[in-house]
Each structure stands twice: as structure tokens, then as C-alpha cells.
Amino acid sequence: MSKIRKKKIKKTNILLGFICILLAVLLGFILVTSYKSEQKESRHLSEIADDQQSGIEDYEAVKERAKELEEISSEEAEDTEDIKSKNTKDTKDTKDTEKTDTADTEDADKTEDTKDKTTAASGIVCWGDDLINGEESNTYSYMTVLQKLLTDNGYNMTVINKTLQGGGTLSMMKMAGVSDETIQSYITKHQQxxxxxxxxxxxxxxxxxxxxxTTRNDMDCIPVIFMGYYGGWNHDPAELADQQEQILNTFQNKDQFIVVGTRPMDGSVTSEALDQVLSQKWGEHYISLADVTAQPSSTYEAQQAMAEAILQKLQELDYISKN
Incomplete structure (x- = not known):
């Protein structure tokens, strides 16, 4: 064998030896690394197992504690139910008391509201007929006398004249703004x-x-209704009351008003028959002229008596107050 060939074989053996060493080192490294990983995983699994065991023990302790609390709660529930029953009764009594107090407060508020509405009225307006003709009405009519009585007694209230001299009740409703259809229904009834x-x-x-x-400047006033002397209501006091209500319904405050009644000029209905129907309809708001004076309604004495009766009624119903 030649020297050259021997040198090549020697180099090859050296290279193979070196490779074997490298492989041995690499294998050793892999084995060490694998061993460390297994040790780490083993420790981790051991910790998990310990935690689970601890959790089981804690769960059993919690379960036992819950059972004890449940027994205590059952014993306290009976006492709580008794207390609740007593509290419910006390609460009911309290609510009933509060309800009564609230009702009293509401009644007081309503009374206060009524006083406010009375104060808010801008004046007193007279509807119907003053029963005195010509210039005499400026001095002796109940409206003129009423204005003087109010002023003399310290009431700052203006009396407005919305009377219709010699007019019937149909014309008065027209002047107040009652619908033509409503007025025509009365006319048709009369004709039938x-x-x-x-x-x-x-x-x-x-x-x-x-x-x-027909212009209304009195809708926030307190109305005094004197109508029916010249007819227009078919001699039926119930129809007269209905027509009076038609006019009253045109006012803003329908709770404050006065109605004065006198028998018709033609004597077709007596004072007694008229008063029976109108007093029942209007109650405390009604004034019977027959109860106020025995004089004919067109006399000065009757006008004076009517004005005094209206002032007294305004005071009785607490419609006016002094400033």
C-alpha cells in the first residue's frame, strides 16, 4: 500500500472519530436535558396533587360550616317570622295613620285652593234683568246698591252689568254665547x-x-243670575233652571255663583212653585226674592233688599274678602 493511501485512511479515521465524539456529547446533552424536564414535570404534578388534596379538605370544611350555619338560620327564622309579623302590623297601622293625615292635608289644600279662586275673581257680574227702567236704574237698581254696599263694607270688588232690559231668557242665553243649536231646541220644544x-x-x-x-269681559267673575221675569222658559221652572245652568257653564269657575228667583211678570207660575224647584236645584246658592221682601220686585225697596241679600250670601259662601 502506498504512503499516500495510508495518509487518506488515517485522515478519514480521525474525522470519523471526531464525529463520534460530537454525537456522544450531543446524546449526553439530550439525556441531561430530558432528565431535568422530567424532574420539573414531576415536581409540578406533585404540587398539583397537593393543591387538590388541600382543596378537598377545604371543601369538606366549608361544607361542614355551611351545615352548621343552616341549622342556626333555621332556629333564627322562627324568631324573624314573629318579628316580621309584628312589623307588618305596625307598618299597616302607620300607613293607615299616614293615609288619614294625607286626607286631612288634601282637604286643607282644597280649602286653600277655594280661597285662592275666590281671591282670583276679578269682580261680580249680574245677569238677567234689573227690573227698573230708564235713568232710575243708575241710582236705585240692585246692582248700583250692591256696589255701594261692597265699597262701604271694605270690599274692593267691581260690579259689572250684563243685564238685558225687558229681555227673555232665550236672548240672555244668546248674549252669553250659548250655541244656536241649543237655543233652537228650546224654541222647538215651546212650539210643540x-x-x-x-x-x-x-x-x-x-x-x-x-x-x-255679546262681548264677554266677565268670565272670571262671580255671576249673580237674575232671569225669568219676562219669560222665555215656557212657564216651566225646571226649564228655567236648565237655562240658568247654560249661562253658568260659560264661566271659568262654575262653583261660585248666586241665583236669585222671582215669579214671572205674567203670574203664570207662583213664587212657591218657582222656589221649590230652584232651591232644590241650586241649594245654598239660591235666594228667593219672596223670602227677602214683600214689595214688588220693581220697587226701590225690593232692589235695596235684593242687594243686601246678595251681599249677605256672598259673605256666607266666603266668596269675597277684604283687602
Missing amino acids: AANGAQLNVTETGIRDLTEEQ
Whole structure:
């Protein structure tokens, strides 16, 4: 064998030896690393096992504690139920008391509201007929006397005149703004009841009214209704009361009003028959002129008596107050 060939074989053996050493080192490294990983995983699994065991022990302790608390709660529940029953009764009694107090407060508020509404009224307005003709009405009518009585007694209230001299109740409703349909229903009823007989013009006719007469500047006032003397209600006091209500319904405050009643001029209905129906309809708001004076309603004495009766009624109903 030549020297050159021997040198090549020697180099090859050296290279193989070196490779074997490298492989041995690499294998050793892998084995060491694997061993360390297994040790680490073993420790981790051991810790988990310890934690689970501890958790089981804790769970058993918690379960036992819960059972003890449940027994204590059962014993306390009975006492709590008794206390709750007593508290419920006390609460009911308290609510009943509060309800009574609330009702009293609401009643007081309503009374206060009524006083406010009375104070808010801008004046007193008289509807109907003053029963005195011509210039005498400026001095002796109940409206003039009422204004003087109010002023003399310290009441700062203005009396507004919305009377219609010699007019029937149909014309008064028209002046107040009651609908034509409603007024016509009364006229139709009168014609049907007459059965062809001649009717007084106030039972079927409506007076021509000026713009000044139909303009309302009194809807926040306290109305005094004096109507029916000249007819327009078919001699039926119940219908007269209904027509009075039609006018009252045009006012803002429908709770404050006065109605004065006197028998009709033609004597078709007596004072007693009229008062029986109207006093039942209007109650404390009603004034019977027959109870106030024995004088004819067109006399000065009757006008004075009527004004005094209206002032007294305003005071009785607490509609007016002194400033």
C-alpha cells in the first residue's frame, strides 16, 4: 500500500472519530436535558396533587360550616317570622295613620285652593234683568246698591252689568254665547207644547244684540243670575233652571255663583212653585226674592233688599274678602 493511501485512511479515521465524539456529547446533552424536564414535570404534578388534596379538605370544611350555619338560620327564622309579623302590623297601622293625615292635608289644600279662586275673581257680574227702567236704574237698581254696599263694607270688588232690559231668557242665553243649536231646541220644544196656539214673543224670538252686548269681559267673575221675569222658559221652572245652568257653564269657575228667583211678570207660575224647584236645584246658592221682601220686585225697596241679600250670601259662601 502506498504512503499516500495510508495518509487518506488515517485522515478519514480521525474525522470519523471526531464525529463520534460530537454525537456522544450531543446524546449526553439530550439525556441531561430530558432528565431535568422530567424532574420539573414531576415536581409540578406533585404540587398539583397537593393543591387538590388541600382543596378537598377545604371543601369538606366549608361544607361542614355551611351545615352548621343552616341549622342556626333555621332556629333564627322562627324568631324573624314573629318579628316580621309584628312589623307588618305596625307598618299597616302607620300607613293607615299616614293615609288619614294625607286626607286631612288634601282637604286643607282644597280649602286653600277655594280661597285662592275666590281671591282670583276679578269682580261680580249680574245677569238677567234689573227690573227698573230708564235713568232710575243708575241710582236705585240692585246692582248700583250692591256696589255701594261692597265699597262701604271694605270690599274692593267691581260690579259689572250684563243685564238685558225687558229681555227673555232665550236672548240672555244668546248674549252669553250659548250655541244656536241649543237655543233652537228650546224654541222647538215651546212650539210643540203650544200645539198651534199663539206664543209670547219671548218664547220663540231672540232679540238683536250689539257687539258690545255679546262681548264677554266677565268670565272670571262671580255671576249673580237674575232671569225669568219676562219669560222665555215656557212657564216651566225646571226649564228655567236648565237655562240658568247654560249661562253658568260659560264661566271659568262654575262653583261660585248666586241665583236669585222671582215669579214671572205674567203670574203664570207662583213664587212657591218657582222656589221649590230652584232651591232644590241650586241649594245654598239660591235666594228667593219672596223670602227677602214683600214689595214688588220693581220697587226701590225690593232692589235695596235684593242687594243686601246678595251681599249677605256672598259673605256666607266666603266668596269675597277684604283687602
